[in-house]
Amino acid sequence: EDWRERGAAVGARQEVDSNGQVQTRNVKKGVKDFNFGRTLGEGSYSTVLAATDRQNQKEYAIKVLDKRHIIKEKKVKYVNIERDTLNRLTEHPGIVRLYYTFQDERSLYFVLDLASSGELLGVLKKLGSFDIECTQFYGAQILDSVAYMHSRGIIHRDLKPENVLLDRNMHTKITDFGTAKILPDPAASGSGLDVVPGSPIDGADNDRANSFVGTAEYVSPELLNRSNACKASDLWAFGCIIYQLLAGRPPFKAANEYLTFQKILSLKYSFPDGFPPAARDLVERLLVLEPANRLPIEHIKNHEFFDGVQWGRGLWRHNPPRLK
Numbered sequence: 001e002d003w004r005e006r007g008a009a010v011g012a013r014q015e016v017d018s019n020g021q022v023q024t025r026n027v028k029k030g031v032k033d034f035n036f037g038r039t040l041g042e043g044s045y046s047t048v049l050a051a052t053d054r055q056n057q058k059e060y061a062i063k064v065l066d067k068r069h070i071i072k073e074k075k076v077k078y079v080n081i082e083r084d085t086l087n088r089l090t091e092h093p094g095i096v097r098l099y100y101t102f103q104d105e106r107s108l109y110f111v112l113d114l115a116s117s118g119e120l121l122g123v124l125k126k127l128g129s130f131d132i133e134c135t136q137f138y139g140a141q142i143l144d145s146v147a148y149m150h151s152r153g154i155i156h157r158d159l160k161p162e163n164v165l166l167d168r169n170m171h172t173k174i175t176d177f178g179t180a181k182i183l184p185d186p187a188a189s190g191s192g193l194d195v196v197p198g199s200p201i202d203g204a205d206n207d208r209a210n211s212f213v214g215t216a217e218y219v220s221p222e223l224l225n226r227s228n229a230c231k232a233s234d235l236w237a238f239g240c241i242i243y244q245l246l247a248g249r250p251p252f253k254a255a256n257e258y259l260t261f262q263k264i265l266s267l268k269y270s271f272p273d274g275f276p277p278a279a280r281d282l283v284e285r286l287l288v289l290e291p292a293n294r295l296p297i298e299h300i301k302n303h304e305f306f307d308g309v310q311w312g313r314g315l316w317r318h319n320p321p322r323l324k
C-alpha cells in the first residue's frame with residue numbers, strides 16, 4: 001500500500017455538542033498543527049514528545065513511531081491493536097486518551113493525554129514504599145480503570161507500575177495498550193455467528209499478538225501455562241501491584257526470569273513483617289493460581305482494605321493524598 005501521505009486530508013466533520021449545537025470540526029490534524037517540545041521518553045519502537053496544539057495551546061504527549069522500524073520488527077499488529085484498544089477506551093479519566101492519529105511519509109503519530117508527572121514506578125522508587133492511605137488511593141484508581149477496561153472487553157495483559165502514568169494533579173493514567181487483548185464483541189458473536197476455529201474471534205492464542213507474555217514479575221500463572229489470558233490475569237497483576245506499593249518490591253522477584261516464573265507457578269512468596277493485615281488478606285485472595293478463584297472486581301471494591309474509599313467520580317475529583 002502506498003504509505004505516502006495523500007496530503008493531510010482537511011476533512012471537516014459535523015458533530016452535535018452537549019447543547020445540541022451542530023459543530024463543524026476540522027478533524028484531520030497534522031504535524032504542522034503542533035509545536036513539539038521535550039522528549040518524555042523512548043520505547044523500543046517509539047519516541048514520546050510533549051507537544052502543544054498551535055490552535056488551542058492544549059498540551060499533549062505525541063507518540064511517534066518509525067514505520068520502517070515497525071515493519072522490520074514485524075510490529076504492525078501491535079500498532080493496530082494499540083489504536084483499536086485506545087479507540088474503545090475514551091470515556092475514563094484513568095486511561096490515557098487517544099485524541100488523533102496521523103502519519104507522514106516516515107512516521108505514525110498518536111496524540112495522547114499528557115501525563116506530565118511520569119510513571120508510578122518512578123515515584124515508588126523515590127519513596128521506597130507507599131503508606132496505607134496512598135496505596136488505597138492509587139490502588140483504587142487503578143482498579144477503577146481496570147473495571148472500565150474489562151467492561152469494554154479489553155484485557156491489558158501488562159499492568160505494572162511502569163505503565164501507570166501520573167498527570168499533573170498526580171492522578172493515574174494507564175498506558176501501553178499495544179499488547180492488550182480485545183475480547184470478541186458479545187453482541188457481534190451473539191448474532192449466531194459461528195466461530196471458525198483459529199479465527200480472530202475465537203480468542204485462540206495462536207497468533208503472535210495473542211501469544212504475548214507480559215513482564216516477568218507480573219505475569220499470571222495461566223499465561224505461563226500457555227493458556228489464554230483472561231480478565232483475571234489483570235487481577236493477578238493488580239495483586240502484585242498492591243503488594244509492591246506497600247512492600248517496595250514485587251512479590252515474585254528472582255535472579256532471572258526463569259526463576260521468577262518458577263516462584264509464580266509454585267506461588268512462592270511471603271509478606272514482610274508489618275505488612276498491613278487487611279492488605280495481606282486482599283493480596284492472598286488475588287495471588288491465587290486458579291484464575292476463577294481470584295476475587296472479582298466488585299468484591300475487591302468491597303474488601304476491608306478499601307473501606308472508606310469513595311468509588312465512582314469522587315475518586316477522580318479529590319486531590320490525591322500527599323505522597324510521603
Ligand SMILES: Nc1ncnc2c1ncn2[C@@H]1O[C@H](COP(=O)(O)OP(=O)(O)OP(=O)(O)O)[C@@H](O)[C@H]1O
Binds near residue numbers: 096116
Ligand atoms: N501519555 C504519556 N505522557 C507522558 N509520558 C509518556 C506517555 N506515554 C508514554 N510516555 C513515556 O514515554 C516512554 C515511552 O513510552 P512508550 O509507550 O512509547 O514505550 P514503552 O511502552 O515504555 O516501551 P516499550 O515499547 O519498549 O514497551 C515511557 O517512559 C513513558 O513513561
Ligand SMILES: O=C(O)[C@@H]1CCC(=O)N(CCc2ccc(Cl)cc2)[C@H]1c1ccccc1Cl
Binds near residue numbers: 066068070080101109
Ligand atoms: O487507524 C488509523 O488511525 C490509520 C488508518 C489509516 C492508516 O494508514 N494508518 C496507518 C497504518 C499503518 C500501520 C503501521 C505502519 Cl508501519 C504503517 C501504516 C492508521 C494509523 C495512522 C496513524 C497512526 C496510527 C495508525 Cl494505526
